[in-house]
Amino acid sequence: xxxxxxxxxxxxxxxxxxxxxxxxxxxxxxxxxxxxxxxxxxxxxxxxxxxxxxxxxxxxxxxxxxxxxxxxxxxxxxxxxxxxxxxxxxxxxxxxxxxxxxxxxxxxxxxxxxxxxxxxxxxxxxxxxxxxxxxxxxxxxxxxxxxxxxxxxxxxxxxxxxxxxxx
Amino acid sequence: xxxxxxxxxxxxxxxxxxxxxxxxxxxxxxxxxxxxxxxxxxxxxxxxxxxxxxxxxxxxxxxxxxxxxxxxxxxxxxxxxxxxxxxxxxxxxxxxxxxxxxxxxxxxxxxxxxxxxxxxxxxxxxxxxxxxxxxxxxxxxxxxxxxxxxxxxxxxxxxxxxxxxxxxxxxxxxxxxxxxxxxxxxxxxxxxxxxxxxxxxxxxxxxxxxxxxxxxxxxxxxxxxxxxxxxxxxxxxxxxxxxxxxxxxxxxxxxxxxxxxxxxxxxxxxxxxxxxxxxxxxxxxxxxxxxxxxxxxxxxxxxxxxxxxxxxxxxxxxxxxxxxxxxxxxxxxxxxxxxxxxxxxxxxxxxxxxxxxxxxxxxxxxxxxxxxxxxxxxxxxxxxxxxxxxxxxxxxxxxxxxxxxxxxxxxxxxxxxxxxxxxxxxxxxxxxxxxxxxxxxxxxxxxxxxxxxxxxxxxxxxxxxxxxxxxxxxxxxxxxxxxxxxxxxxxxxxxxxxxxxxxxxxxxxxxxxxxxxxxxxxxxxxxxxxxxxxxxxxxxxxxxxxxxxxxxxxxxxxxxxxxxxxxxxxxxxxxxxxxxxxxxxxxxxxxxxx
Numbered sequence: 001x002x003x004x005x006x007x008x009x010x011x012x013x014x015x016x017x018x019x020x021x022x023x024x025x026x027x028x029x030x031x032x033x034x035x036x037x038x039x040x041x042x043x044x045x046x047x048x049x050x051x052x053x054x055x056x057x058x059x060x061x062x063x064x065x066x067x068x069x070x071x072x073x074x075x076x077x078x079x080x081x082x083x084x085x086x087x088x089x090x091x092x093x094x095x096x097x098x099x100x101x102x103x104x105x106x107x108x109x110x111x112x113x114x115x116x117x118x119x120x121x122x123x124x125x126x127x128x129x130x131x132x133x134x135x136x137x138x139x140x141x142x143x144x145x146x147x148x149x150x151x152x153x154x155x156x157x158x159x160x161x162x163x164x165x166x167x
Numbered sequence: 168x169x170x171x172x173x174x175x176x177x178x179x180x181x182x183x184x185x186x187x188x189x190x191x192x193x194x195x196x197x198x199x200x201x202x203x204x205x206x207x208x209x210x211x212x213x214x215x216x217x218x219x220x221x222x223x224x225x226x227x228x229x230x231x232x233x234x235x236x237x238x239x240x241x242x243x244x245x246x247x248x249x250x251x252x253x254x255x256x257x258x259x260x261x262x263x264x265x266x267x268x269x270x271x272x273x274x275x276x277x278x279x280x281x282x283x284x285x286x287x288x289x290x291x292x293x294x295x296x297x298x299x300x301x302x303x304x305x306x307x308x309x310x311x312x313x314x315x316x317x318x319x320x321x322x323x324x325x326x327x328x329x330x331x332x333x334x335x336x337x338x339x340x341x342x343x344x345x346x347x348x349x350x351x352x353x354x355x356x357x358x359x360x361x362x363x364x365x366x367x368x369x370x371x372x373x374x375x376x377x378x379x380x381x382x383x384x385x386x387x388x389x390x391x392x393x394x395x396x397x398x399x400x401x402x403x404x405x406x407x408x409x410x411x412x413x414x415x416x417x418x419x420x421x422x423x424x425x426x427x428x429x430x431x432x433x434x435x436x437x438x439x440x441x442x443x444x445x446x447x448x449x450x451x452x453x454x455x456x457x458x459x460x461x462x463x464x465x466x467x468x469x470x471x472x473x474x475x476x477x478x479x480x481x482x483x484x485x486x487x488x489x490x491x492x493x494x495x496x497x498x499x500x501x502x503x504x505x506x507x508x509x510x511x512x513x514x515x516x517x518x519x520x521x522x523x524x525x526x527x528x529x530x531x532x533x534x535x536x537x538x539x540x541x542x543x544x545x546x547x548x549x550x551x552x553x554x555x556x557x558x559x560x561x562x563x564x565x566x567x568x569x570x571x572x573x574x575x576x577x578x579x580x581x582x583x584x585x586x587x588x589x590x591x592x593x594x595x596x597x598x599x600x601x602x603x604x605x606x607x608x609x610x611x612x613x614x615x616x617x618x619x620x621x622x623x624x625x626x627x628x629x630x631x632x633x634x635x636x637x638x639x640x641x642x643x644x645x646x647x648x649x650x651x652x653x654x655x656x657x658x659x660x661x662x663x664x665x666x667x668x669x670x671x672x673x674x675x676x677x678x679x680x681x682x683x684x685x686x687x688x689x690x691x692x693x694x695x696x697x698x699x700x701x702x703x704x705x706x707x708x709x710x711x712x713x714x715x716x717x718x719x720x721x722x723x724x725x726x727x728x729x730x731x732x733x734x735x736x737x738x739x740x741x742x743x744x745x746x747x748x749x750x751x752x753x754x755x756x757x758x759x760x761x
Contacts, residue, residue: 013443013451014350016267017395020240020447023378024388030239031378032274042326045313046351046491048443107376127395129449 002138003078004057005115005122012132014041014050018124025123026113033107036115037124052124052133055081055102055115063114066097071112078117085111169194170658172382173235174202178210179277179299181292183366184225184284188299193278199747202278203234204261204629205674207250210281211259212681212751215252222254223340223365224285231272231280231331231371234632238270238379238446240391241653242398242645243634245270245446247331247348253357254365255342255502255556258682260357264331265445265634266350268373271329275375286367289338293323294373304369311335311495312347319372332370333360334497336544340364342556343502347494350445355499358556382659390653397644398449398637448634477504478511478536485533489540496544503543506553506560507536512571519564524549615724626671673746676738679731680751683760689736692722737761 019035027034037054061081064072071087072094074080090110094103103114115122117135125135174197177190196206207230214228221227229251237244247269253260272280275296282292289304307318312334320326329349337344337360344360345353354360363369381387398404444451474486493500513519514528521527525548528535542550552560561569624638627650637645651664699715726733730742740761743752755761 015444015446015448015451017240017242017447017449021388021392024240024381024384024391027378028384029378029380033376034378043316043349046494048350123392127392127449129395129399129451 002057003117003120003135004138004141005054005117005125006134006136006141007052007054008132008134009049009051011130012039012050012052013130014039014048015129017127017129018052018133021123021127025118026116027106027108029108031108036104036113037102038104053101054124056100057081057138058099062097062099063094063103063112066093067112068093076116077120080116081114082116083112083114085109088112169197170235170382170660172380172659173239173654173657175233175273175276175278175377175379177277178206178279178281179294180281180283181299181301182284183282183286183290183301183368186286186301188301190277200674200677201235201630201670203232203237203632204248204250204626205234205670206279207232207248207261208259208674208677208681210279211250211252212677214281214283218685220252222252222257222260222362226283227252227362227365229282229359229362229366229368231269231282233269233273233278234630235654235658236650237278237632238273239381239657240388240447241633242391242395243445243448243450243628243637244632245448246629246632246634247272247354248629249346249354249359251359251362252685253359254340254361255358258685258687259678260359260362262346262354262356262359263629263635264346264348264352264354265448266329266348266352267446268329268331268348268371269632270446271373271375273375273379274377275373276377280371282363282366282368285365289367289369291319291332291370291372292368293328294371294375296375296377304367307369308338309335312351312497313495315370316349319370323372325372325374328372328374330370330372332497333363333368334495334544336496336498336554337361337364338369339544339546339554341498341543341546341554342559343499345494345497345499347497350443351494352445353494353497353499355501358499360497381657383656386656387653390649390656394645394649394653395449397649401642401644403642404450445634450636474500474504474507474536477508479530480533480536481531482533485537489533489537492537492540492544496540498544502556503540505557506543507539509557509561509571510539510549510553513564513568516571518566518568518571519549523564615721615728618725619728622675623668623671626675627667630670630674631667669746673748675729676743676746676748677751679729679738680743680748680755683735683737684755684758687736689722689726689734692736693718 016032016039018037019032019039020030022035022037023029023031026036032038037052039050039052041048041050057080061072063081064074068091069087069089071084072081073084075082088111090105090112092105094112095105097103103112105111106113122135125133174193176193178193180189180191193206196209200206200209210230211228215226230249232248232250237246245267246263246265248261248263251260252258272294275294277294286301289308290301291304291307293300293302306322307315310318312332315332315334316330319330320328331346331348333344333346337346340361342358342361344358344364345355346360346363347353474489475481480486480489490500493503510519511528511530514524526535526538528539539550539553542548543554544550546554552563555563621640624640625635627647628635628638628645631650631654633645637643639646647664647667651662651667654662654667723733726736729738730745731738737755737760740752743749752761
C-alpha cells in the first residue's frame with residue numbers, strides 16, 4: 001500500500017504552519033528554509049494563492065536517478081525517498097532533477113533532504129488546519145479523483161437530458 | 168530575560184536623514200520589557216517621548232516590533248506591532264497588522280526595526296539578511312497599496328520578499344493613514360502611515376533566510392501542538408472556520424454594537440470568496456473578495472460592520488467598494504466611518520451644505536460616501552478638511568460642528584444608543600483609542616476589573632509576539648499559563664505566569680507614563696460632554712446619555728487597580744518603582760509631572 005501526502009491548492013491559505021512543524025520536528029529550529037516542504041505564494045491585486053510544494057513520491061524518482069553517489073534511496077516504513085547523509089556530497093543534482101522543486105539542500109548542513117513522511121505519520125498533515133495536506137492511500141485517491149472528474153461528464157449528460165444539474 | 172533562544176538577537180536602526188544603518192543587541196531591553204510591544208513602547212519613550220517632538224517631524228521614531236514567540240510554530244506568531252507617536256492623537260500610537268512581515272524580519276536577524284529621521288527624497292528600504300539598503304522610491308512613490316508590492320517585486324526581481332508599505336494617503340500625511348503589510352492587512356489605527364509618509368519611506372521589503380533556535384525543541388513542539396489542537400477545538404474557532412471574520416459580528420450583536428438590520432446586510436454573503444490568513448495561524452480571519460470595478464482584495468469584518476452601522480449603507484457591494492478603495496489608498500476604515508457619520512449629521516443639521524462638500528450627503532447614500540472616500544485620499548476640497556482627522560476638522564469647520572463630534576476622540580463605537588454601554592470604556596482612556604483595547608461589559612459592576620483583565624490579555628500577547636485575537640479576550644484558549652509555559656520551554660528559562668503578568672503591567676505603566684508626559688491627565692480620560700447629554704438628532708436616541716457620577720466612580724476604581732493617582736491620573740512614584748521603573752518616575756519628576 002502506497003501512501004502519499006496529497007495537496008489541495010484551493011484549500012491552502014498560505015499559513016505555513018506545515019513549514020514550522022516540519023523544521024521544528026526535523027531540525028529543532030523554527031527555520032522555514034530548513035523545512036522539507038515549502039509553501040509558495042503568489043500575491044496579486046490583494047489576492048493570494050498558495051500551494052505547498054513537497055515530495056510527490058514518484059514511481060520513477062528523478063532525485064534517486066540523478067544522485068551520483070547513491071545517497072538517495074527508498075526506505076523507512078513509508079518507503080520515502082531518504083538521503084544517506086554520509087554519502088551525500090551536496091552536489092544539488094537531485095535539487096535540479098526534481099520536477100516539483102521538492103528536493104532541497106538543508107542550508108545548515110548542505111545535505112540534501114526532502115519529505116520523509118515522518119515515518120508514516122506526517123506531522124504537517126496533522127496540523128494543517130484546512131485539509132490542504134492529506135495523508136492518503138494513493139489508490140483510493142486515484143479512484144476518488146476519477147469520480148470527481150467523471151462527475152463533470154455525468155453532469156453534462158444530465159443537462160443534455162434536461163435534468164437539473166447535480167440533481 | 169536573557170536567552171540565546173527564540174530572539175533573533177538584534178535591533179536594526181535606520182536613520183533616514185543621514186542614510187545610516189546600525190544594529191544593537193536586543194538583550195539590552197529584554198530584561199525589563201521582554202519584547203514586542205514592551206520594547207517598542209520603551210524605544211518610543213526613549214527616542215521621541217518629549218512633548219516637543221512633532222509626530223510628523225524629524226525626531227519621531229517608527230518601530231516595527233516582534234516578540235520572542237514571533238516566527239515560531241506557536242499559533243498567531245505572525246503579527247507585527249508598530250509603535251510611534253501618533254499624528255492623530257499626539258499620544259502613544261500603536262497599531263498592528265498580521266501577515267508574515269515580522270517573522271521574515273526575525274529570519275533576517277532582527278527583532279525590531281526602528282526608523283528615525285526623514286529622507287530628503289522618497290525612499291524604500293530593503294533588508295536582505297545582513298544587507299540593508301536605502302533605495303530611491305522615485306518609481307513607486309504615488310502607487311497604491313496594490314501596485315506597490317508588484318512594483319517592489321519587479322524592481323527587486325524577487326518574489327520572496329515580505330513587505331510593508333503606505334499608500335497615497337500616507338504620502339499625503341492623512342492623519343489616519345495606515346501601514347499595509349503582505350496579505351493586505353492594515354495596521355489601521357492612530358495614523359502611523361502618516362509617520363511613515365513624513366519620513367518619505369514608501370515601503371520596507373524584507374527577505375530573511377535564517378531561523379530561530381529553540382531550547383527544548385521536542386517539548387516546544389509538544390506545547391505548540393497542544394495549543395494548535397486546543398484552538399481548533401474551541402467554539403470561536405469553529406465559527407471562524409465556517410463563517411470567516413463575520414463571526415465577529417456576533418460580538419457586535421451581543422454587546423449591542425450592531426443591530427439586526429446590519430447583521431442581515433452582512434448576511435448577504437458574497438459568493439466566491441476565499442478565506443486566507445496570517446503566518447502560523449489556523450484561524451484564517453480574512454476573506455478575499457472579488458469586487459467588479461475595484462478588483463480583488465481582502466476584507467475584514469470590522470471594516471464593513473463598522474461602516475454599515477455608522478453610515479447606514481447596507482448594500483454589500485458598496486461596502487466592499489468602500490473598504491477596498493480605502494485600503495488601496497491606505498487609510499483607516501474605522502476612522503472613515505466616524506468621519507462620515509459626523510459629516511452626515513452636520514449636513515442634516517445644515518451646519519455644512521452642498522457648497523462645502525460639493526454634493527449632497529445623506530445616510531445610506533453609498534455613492535456620496537465613495538466620492539468622499541476618494542476626496543479624502545486625494546485631499547481634494549472638503550476631503551482635505553476631513554483628512555486632518557475629526558478633532559482638527561471640527562476646529563476648521565467651526566460653526567458649532569464640535570457639538571456634533573460625539574466621536575471627538577475617534578474611539579471605535581457604533582451608534583449613539585450604544586454609547587451608554589461602551590463609551591465608559593471607549594471614551595475614557597484617550598490612549599485606548601488604538602483598536603487594540605476593547606471590552607464589552609454591559610453593566611457597571613466589575614467593569615473596571617474587566618477592562619484591566621482584557622487589557623492585560625491583549626497586552627501580554629503583544630509582548631510575547633502572538634496575536635491578540637488568540638487570547639482569552641476572544642474566548643480562545645491561549646491563556647497566561649500557556650504563554651508562560653511555551654516561553655519557558657522555548658527560552659530555556661523559567662518564566663512564571665506571575666512574572667509574565669508583571670512584564671505586561673510594567674509596560675502598561677510605561678504607556679501611561681508616556682501619555683502623561685504628553686499632557687494626559689484625569690480630566691482627559693473623559694468622553695466629550697455630548698456623551699453625557701446627547702440624545703441624537705431630534706432626540707432619536709433618548710435615554711442614551713451616560714451618568715457622569717457613575718463614570719467617575721468607574722474611573723476611580725480603574726485608577727486604584729492600576730495604582731494611579733486619583734486626582735491626576737498619573738502613575739504614582741510608588742507604583743512605578745514597584746514595577747522597577749524608577750527611571751520613568753525620575754523622568755516624570757524632571758518634567759514636573761510627579
